[in-house]
Structure formats: C-alpha cells, structure tokens
Amino acid sequence: MIAVTTDTVPGRDTAAALGIVRGSTVRAKHIGGDIVAGLRNLVGGEVHEYARLLADARDLALERMLADAARLQADAVVAVRFQTSTIQQGASEVMCYGTAVRLSPAA
Template identity: 65%
Template sequence: MADMLITTTETVPGRHITQTLGLVKGSTVRSKHIGSDIVAGLRNIVGGEVKEYASLLTGAREQAIDRMVAEAHLLGANAIVAMRLETSTITQAASEVVAYGTAVRLE
C-alpha cells in the first residue's frame, strides 16, 4: 500500500492524471465475537467507547482498503482517487465494509 497514493479528492494537486483505469473496490464482512459482545454490552451500561467494536471495524476498514489497493495494482494503477468507505449491516451480528474509488495513473 505504501506505493499507492490514495486520496478522497478527485484530483491530486500538482499531479496530472494520465489514464483512468476504472472502478476498484474491496470489501469484507465481519461478525462480532460472543466474548467481545458480552464485554461491549457491559461497557454500554457504564458508557464510553466500545473498544471491542472500534477494533473490529478498524481491522475491517484496513482489510477492505488492502483489497481495493490489490485490485488497483492488477490494473496497473499508481493512485486511487475519490476513495470512499461505506459500512452496512448484514445481520444484527455482522457488518460489511466496502472501500471503493477510481484507479488512475499519475505522472
């Protein structure tokens, strides 16, 4: 991922897009672990950050981005512009995280 420039903007200041290669995406579906769910339930009573869920979603975002980058590499891209992340609930215990953007070649 270090050699892939990723930006949420449609352009890269100071760089010229020489080729648009198309949509790239990566996704993952994660479910809660029963042990983490119990601890998170107790944390809900007291209040504060639910670290178990935050960690789960952080890992899911990273995996979705890694998969998107791998797809961009296959197209020969050196950057992804207009990158977005979306999360949706699949079931009460599972969520999908999708990373998507436009693979491009920058000069």
C-alpha cells in the same frame, strides 16, 4: 500506491482513468467481545471492542482495494470512499472503493 479522497492527486496530472476498484470484508461480532461490550455499555464510554473490529475491517477493505488497483497497474486511487452496510444482525460489510488512475510522469 497513493490513495486520496480528493478527485485528483494534488500536484499531479491524471494520464488515464483505469476504472472503479474496490475491496470489502464482512465482519461479525464475537460473542466474547459482545459480552465485554455489553458490560461497557452499562457504564458508558467508547466500546473499544467494536471500534477495533471496525478499524480492522476498514484497514482490510482498503488493503483489498489497493490490491485491486495494483492489478490494473494504477499509480493511485482517487475519490476513495468507505461504505458500511448491515448483512444480518451482528454482521456488517465494510467496502472501500474509488477510481484507479495512472498519473502523468512528475515534472
């Protein structure tokens, strides 16, 4: 499945727009990671525990969006975007969304 942030797939024509597809996950901080992150915050630098948490959340949201597109028998998803929102202190939703399309046959 092709997923692009552009409005079209370069070099391909869009035959049909199938609709909006999305995938999301809600993740909370882990107390163990929180302690390590707090200590790392004291000395500075990247907080690897949170970076990994958010990277995993983005990967899962993307995977779920692509599964939603596959359900519609899409060839690609265009205009892919990520959005993050806070649900409560320590928990965030990561959403991935875009437009599922069917592509014209390649020339």
